[in-house]
Amino acid sequence: MLTSFYKMHGLGNDFVILDERTGDLPLTPGRIAALAHRRRGIGCDQLVTLRAPTADGADVLVRFFNPDGSEAGACGNASRCVADLVWRCSGNATPVLQTRAGVLPTSRTPDGLITVDMGAPRTHWQDVPLAMAVDTLHLPLPGDPAAASMGNPHATFFVSDFGMVAQGDALEHDPIFPERANIGFARMDGPHHMRLKVHERGAGVTEACGSGACAAVVNAVRRGLAARTCTVELDGGTLHIVWSEQTGHVLMTGSATTAFEGTVDLAAYPS
Numbered sequence: 256m257l258t259s260f261y262k263m264h265g266l267g268n269d270f271v272i273l274d275e276r277t278g279d280l281p282l283t284p285g286r287i288a289a290l291a292h293r294r295r296g297i298g299c300d301q302l303v304t305l306r307a308p309t310a311d312g313a314d315v316l317v318r319f320f321n322p323d324g325s326e327a328g329a330c331g332n333a334s335r336c337v338a339d340l341v342w343r344c345s346g347n348a349t350p351v352l353q354t355r356a357g358v359l360p361t362s363r364t365p366d367g368l369i370t371v372d373m374g375a376p377r378t379h380w381q382d383v384p385l386a387m388a389v390d391t392l393h394l395p396l397p398g399d400p401a402a403a404s405m406g407n408p409h410a411t412f413f414v415s416d417f418g419m420v421a422q423g424d425a426l427e428h429d430p431i432f433p434e435r436a437n438i439g440f441a442r443m444d445g446p447h448h449m450r451l452k453v454h455e456r457g458a459g460v461t462e463a464c465g466s467g468a469c470a471a472v473v474n475a476v477r478r479g480l481a482a483r484t485c486t487v488e489l490d491g492g493t494l495h496i497v498w499s500e501q502t503g504h505v506l507m508t509g510s511a512t513t514a515f516e517g518t519v520d521l522a523a524y525p526s
């Protein structure tokens with residue numbers, strides 16, 4: 256049986272989006288990993304599913320899966336893509352996304368960019384989570400990273416160059432992160448401008464990570480390195496991040512692009 260999918264990306268962070276609103280699909284961690292494979296599958300940084308929402312006020316329930324088959328609580332770039340897709344399919348320019356990280360309002364800017372209210376960051380060690388009670392502003396690791404959760408775990412290293420990126424995989428698996436972590440490497444080029452590279456949990460280095468950009472700005476503000484309004488330049492493009500003093504929420508604005516639509520025979524992939 257053929258299943259339709261959308262292939263989208265946010266700044267080169269790419270997604271296969273499957274719609275389960277008319278019926279469950281036979282997705283397993285193994286089949287997700289096979290579909291995400293760059294040579295043997297469609298290939299993507301995350302596979303995203305859409306379902307009917309269960310939360311009041313939400314328009315769609317969204318789940319995010321890494322190419323290793325693990326599920327993530329948040330994905331900023333895919334959230335913008337889903338908001339764009341809902342708008343194109345239904346005309347709703349302000350869809351509300353239900354995710355494991357919370358119910359996230361979205362909106363469109365006049366120039367076609369999409370803003371997602373990514374909610375409030377969590378900075379208590381148990382919420383990241385970390386394996387022990389430590390100050391999340393200064394983890395006891397070489398390089399002195401800070402940690403925060405945007406619904407998924409992030410650590411940010413403040414660096415002057417990107418030589419440390421090669422350590423991303425080892426850092427993702429450091430025992431201080433019981434659920435592993437996304438690892439960001441941020442170079443501050445002034446209080447309103449950050450250059451960021453991210454090694455994503457379960458995916459490796461990607462061209463961009465939306466939740467990673469939010470967490471990096473939050474950590475930079477907490478360190479006194481950034482203003483609450485900060486442009487983040489990633490390998491794949493630019494995100495605008497605002498950590499609102501009024502609401503405590505992080506607003507992320509950037510593009511969402513459809514690469515193509517297709518059909519796939521899920522049964523042809525190992526389950």
Ligand SMILES: N[C@@H](CCC[C@H](N)C(=O)O)C(=O)O
Nearest residue numbers: 327330331332407464465466
């Ligand atoms: N690409 C994402 C983050 C995807 C999930 C992450 N790898 C995790 O496991 O938490 C983004 O744009 O935020």
